[in-house]
Amino acid sequence: MSETGDQRLRVLVLTNHFxxxxxSEIVALHAAQGFAAFGDEVTLAANVIExxxxxxxxxxxxxxxxxxxxxxKFDLVWHQHDMLSLxxxxxxxxxxxxSAAHIASVSLSPFEPYEHINGVLAQALSAxxxxxxxxxxxxxxxxxxxxxxRSDICVFQNAAPESFWGPHALAGSSQxxxxxxxxxxxxxxxxxxxxxxxxGQGVSVRRVGLGDEQVLLQxxxxxxxxxxxxxxxxxxxxxxxxxxxxxxxxxxGDGWLTRDNFEENRRFNFSGRPRMRRLDAPALATEILxxxxxxxxxxxxxxxxxxxxxxxxxxxxxxxxxxAQSRDMRLRGLKLSFLLSQRSFRAHMETSRRKAEVxxxxxxxxxxxxx
Numbered sequence: 001m002s003e004t005g006d007q008r009l010r011v012l013v014l015t016n017h018f019x020x021x022x023x024s025e026i027v028a029l030h031a032a033q034g035f036a037a038f039g040d041e042v043t044l045a046a047n048v049i050e051x052x053x054x055x056x057x058x059x060x061x062x063x064x065x066x067x068x069x070x071x072x073k074f075d076l077v078w079h080q081h082d083m084l085s086l087x088x089x090x091x092x093x094x095x096x097x098x099s100a101a102h103i104a105s106v107s108l109s110p111f112e113p114y115e116h117i118n119g120v121l122a123q124a125l126s127a128x129x130x131x132x133x134x135x136x137x138x139x140x141x142x143x144x145x146x147x148x149x150r151s152d153i154c155v156f157q158n159a160a161p162e163s164f165w166g167p168h169a170l171a172g173s174s175q176x177x178x179x180x181x182x183x184x185x186x187x188x189x190x191x192x193x194x195x196x197x198x199x200g201q202g203v204s205v206r207r208v209g210l211g212d213e214q215v216l217l218q219x220x221x222x223x224x225x226x227x228x229x230x231x232x233x234x235x236x237x238x239x240x241x242x243x244x245x246x247x248x249x250x251x252x253g254d255g256w257l258t259r260d261n262f263e264e265n266r267r268f269n270f271s272g273r274p275r276m277r278r279l280d281a282p283a284l285a286t287e288i289l290x291x292x293x294x295x296x297x298x299x300x301x302x303x304x305x306x307x308x309x310x311x312x313x314x315x316x317x318x319x320x321x322x323x324a325q326s327r328d329m330r331l332r333g334l335k336l337s338f339l340l341s342q343r344s345f346r347a348h349m350e351t352s353r354r355k356a357e358v359x360x361x362x363x364x365x366x367x368x369x370x371x
Contacts, residue, residue, distance in 0.1 A: 005292045009040040009324060012074040012101070014066075016081035016114055018053050018362065021209075021216050022185055023160035024080055024108050024115075025053050025312065027132075029216075030161050031078050032060050034317045040076075041289070045069060045083070047360045056216055071095040077103045087351040092349070093240040093340055094355045098330035102324035103127035108158075110139035114359060115214040120348050124339045133269035158233040158269065158312035160240040163213045164219045167242055177292040179204040181225035183234045185249040187211060190231070193281035194288070201289065227292060236311050237269035239302065245270075246288055252278040253348025255287055256295040259305050267322055286368065 013035070015028035021164075028044065033371060036042045036059055043061040054062065063069075065194055066086045071077070072095055077084070095101070099176050101197040105127045109115040117140045122129055129148050136241075137153040182195055195205045206225070208215060217237065220278035222228060230240040235257065238245035247253040247265060251272030268274055279287065302308065309315055337347045 002096050006321075007037070007325065009038075009075040009321060010073060011035040011040045011042045011076045011078065012069070012071075014080060014083040015044075015046050016083060017048040018044065018051065018057075019048050019050040020185075021214055024235060025107060025271045026216070027106070027158070028078075028080060028132060029053065029056060031317065032057070032312055034161060035076075035078075035321070036060065037314075038321060039316070039320075041079065043074070047083075049211045052216075054293060058082070069357060072099040074104030076100045076321065077101050078106060079103055079127070080106045080108065081359075082116060082352070082356060083117055083119075084125075084217045085349070085356040088353070089340070089346060089349055090154065092241070092280050092336060096333045096337040096340060100126070100327070100329045100336060102320075102327045104130050104154075104320060106132075107136050107140055108132045110136045115362040117144060117148065118352055120345070121352065123147050124336055124345065126327075128152075128154060130156055131160045132156065133271075134267045135269060154316070155310070156313070156316045157266065157310045158236045158237045158314055159311050160233075161267070161313050164222065164237045164240040165214045165312070166219075166223060168238070172254040177203055177226050177289060179224070179226045180288070181221060181228045181230075182203055182207045183209055183217065183228065188250050190279065190284060191248060194284040197281055197285040198288065201285070203289075208214075227288075227290070231271050232269055235265075238299070239308060239311055242299055242303070244292065244299040247297070248284065249278075250253040252276040256298065257296070257302075259301055262302060262306060285323040311337060 013032040015024055016026050018028060032042045032044045044057055045066055046062045047064060047066060049062055049064050066083060071091055103125050105117055105122045107115045107117050117129055129140060131140055131153050134155055137150060137155050140148055140153060179199060182205060195207060199205050207213060222237050222241045222243060223363055225243045228234060228244040229248060234246050235247060237317045245257045246255055247257055247270055249272055251267050253272035254265060254275060254277060257265060
């Protein structure tokens with residue numbers, strides 16, 4: 001591959017499990033689809049690849065044979081769940097001699113064990129470190145003292161694909177709330193009861209997630225709703241579509257997203273943390289109904305008040321591709337080769353591989369149990 005120009009890249013997207021309509025699977029799918037839209041040849045690899053997510057990986061090469069992946073066959077690696085630790089040392093030795101891919105090590109949670117970043121390996125591979133929120137980035141730095149620096153982490157805000165972006169409202173709505181899209185894989189009882197109360201007030205409520213309608217959200221699903229109730233990545237969809245969004249789920253939440261609470265909620269991935277405010281069902285229904293008009297105005301004002309470019313996935317991927325095209329393969333290979341000659345680094349790699357195998361086995365057991 002040439003060092004200049006915008007060429008087709010060989011991209012590997014790694015994630016531990018690719019089965020349910022859940023956060024990490026959707027991030028991996030959107031990243032893979034985003035690279036493919038640039039014309040890249042994309043392989044998606046995971047320990048578990050099953051329906052229903054598998055049916056949405058159209059045009060992607062799929063494999064669950066992680067241990068035999070050849071890193072020299074790729075120019076760019078999008079790496080979730082520390083999956084590279086599953087590779088034998090021989091794979092890294094080959095990469096140090098023949099070709100050093102550009103790697104983005106991605107974390108999507110500040111507390112989920114699967115989402116840790118192996119800072120020693122990231123440094124050895126000259127990898128970029130990506131986080132879905134400032135909260136996650138801070139935890140990565142704390143857990144990898146000296147190996148990962150905060151200024152080097154790309155915070156990509158669980159960015160939404162371009163297809164979700166639409167016109168933003170300019171003023172408050174004089175129309176009553178007619179339809180709500182509730183998205184949750186862990187719907188709390190008070191929100192479930194709130195949905196029933198809203199329906200009693202003539203509001204159409206569509207519930208998507210585990211235990212309810214299980215679908216991969218499309219831009220049209222968000223566009224058809226007057227408002228969205230959710231947390232995390234779905235909030236990014238609502239921001240992209242210019243839809244008012246009520247932040248609430250199993251952590252609780254701050255309610256309607258406004259200019260006043262935007263920065264704090266952005267920092268914590270629109271998760272309901274850190275305040276974890278809880279309301280009962282009647283209070284939730286009242287707050288949703290009474291606050292809707294102002295929420296419409298606030299959703300439109302966000303784009304005029306804040307730079308929302310960090311919520312555009314393609315922009316992040318385009319910049320990552322440029323860095324991959326201009327990488328210095330020789331220097332990266334020399335660095336990795338030197339570290340592989342150190343006994344302490346090889347011991348770290350062996351320990352990491354054993355830990356990764358345990359995580360892999362646990363995930364397979366979970367999927368068998370819940371399948």
